[in-house]
Amino acid sequence: MKRMAVFTSGGDAPGMNACIRAVVRSATYHNVEVFGVMRGYEGMIRGRLHRMESSAVSNTIQKGGTILKSARSSEFKTHEGRKKAYQQLRHFDIEGLVAIGGDGTFTAAKVFHEEFGLPIIGCPGTIDNDIYGTDYTIGYDTAVNTALEAIDKIRDTADSHNRVFFIEVMGRDSGYIAVQSGIGGGAEIIVSPENSNTTEDIINALRKGKLHHKASAIVLVAEGEVMGNATKLAAEVQAATEGLDIRVTTLGHIQRGGSPTASDRILASRTGVGAVEGLLNGKTSVMAGIQNNHLVYTPFDEAINKKKPINQELLRMVKILSI
Numbered sequence: 001m002k003r004m005a006v007f008t009s010g011g012d013a014p015g016m017n018a019c020i021r022a023v024v025r026s027a028t029y030h031n032v033e034v035f036g037v038m039r040g041y042e043g044m045i046r047g048r049l050h051r052m053e054s055s056a057v058s059n060t061i062q063k064g065g066t067i068l069k070s071a072r073s074s075e076f077k078t079h080e081g082r083k084k085a086y087q088q089l090r091h092f093d094i095e096g097l098v099a100i101g102g103d104g105t106f107t108a109a110k111v112f113h114e115e116f117g118l119p120i121i122g123c124p125g126t127i128d129n130d131i132y133g134t135d136y137t138i139g140y141d142t143a144v145n146t147a148l149e150a151i152d153k154i155r156d157t158a159d160s161h162n163r164v165f166f167i168e169v170m171g172r173d174s175g176y177i178a179v180q181s182g183i184g185g186g187a188e189i190i191v192s193p194e195n196s197n198t199t200e201d202i203i204n205a206l207r208k209g210k211l212h213h214k215a216s217a218i219v220l221v222a223e224g225e226v227m228g229n230a231t232k233l234a235a236e237v238q239a240a241t242e243g244l245d246i247r248v249t250t251l252g253h254i255q256r257g258g259s260p261t262a263s264d265r266i267l268a269s270r271t272g273v274g275a276v277e278g279l280l281n282g283k284t285s286v287m288a289g290i291q292n293n294h295l296v297y298t299p300f301d302e303a304i305n306k307k308k309p310i311n312q313e314l315l316r317m318v319k320i321l322s323i
């Protein structure tokens, strides 16, 4: 293989730059030319490719966001759009692709490979950590630590004013960020798609806290919670109780930004090198991930469709620790 291209797609995630860097550097090491595609599949359709030498990724490992930018492309969901993208790649003589993104990015990559046969390997880049075939995704650790820092600060006010705070964290369909930051932040209860908590459970947890002379409480809600968002749940609890001073904070996109943690930089570097070397070894339509500290390749089909369950023991532990 003489030329490959790399792009980032879906939501940006801290560590994506470290992954781009690893792709550029390892391809260069193996004498393969690298092209960067701007704005994911959208830029691919428009032919926004440029050559990336090793120096193009200098001083980027510590930066948040993505130097290649990202986009959610509706045109790529059509065969016509994908055909245009393929023609652009042919024009640049691209023989392999590295896609850094989440499950949507891999769904698109799988279809693209099936239609046009171009070899493509994914690196798991999303703060949601909802991808099978890797213990963690790039950006997740940083997002959890950002959420944790915010929770600690909110707890100061909760404690000073004897308040109950409903804090909503990101996770489109999963509660990974909620569970990890909830345990780390000492939440009284975690409400996420993976547990079957009801409004009654939230109220009971708050009552138990009162019994144990707690003056304040944190209710951690995952964005993807099926019962509703933090604002809705807080209103329901307020309506069903008396005397609680409730506030709601939605942390939002703060969780997607910032300098990546050491864990994210290393995960990004390992999977980036793994993707390039996988392509050079003839692998395709797989994701490079890290499981039990080993590099593994998981077919896109499994990475997208298999569930990576949240450890229920962690959720049980929240009940013990919040007493």
Ligand SMILES: Nc1ncnc2c1ncn2[C@@H]1O[C@H](COP(=O)(O)OP(=O)(O)OP(=O)(O)O)[C@@H](O)[C@H]1O
Pocket: 009, 010, 011, 012, 041, 071, 072, 073, 074, 075, 076, 077, 078, 101, 102, 103, 104, 105, 106, 107, 108, 111, 125, 126, 127, 128
């Ligand atoms: N079924 C599909 N067919 C073709 N293209 C798709 C499909 N699903 C997603 N894509 C393409 O992949 C892009 C990225 O997907 P998506 O926006 O779902 O983000 P993601 O990769 O899941 O990342 P994140 O988890 O951060 O949201 C989409 O904007 C779209 O261009």
Ligand SMILES: O=P(O)(O)OC[C@H]1O[C@](O)(CO)[C@@H](O)[C@@H]1O
Pocket: 011, 102, 126, 127, 128, 170, 171, 172, 173, 223, 256
């Ligand atoms: O920035 P956008 O496009 O609104 O996407 C938000 C979504 O992206 C994520 O941050 C990452 O997938 C989700 O947690 C969230 O639901």
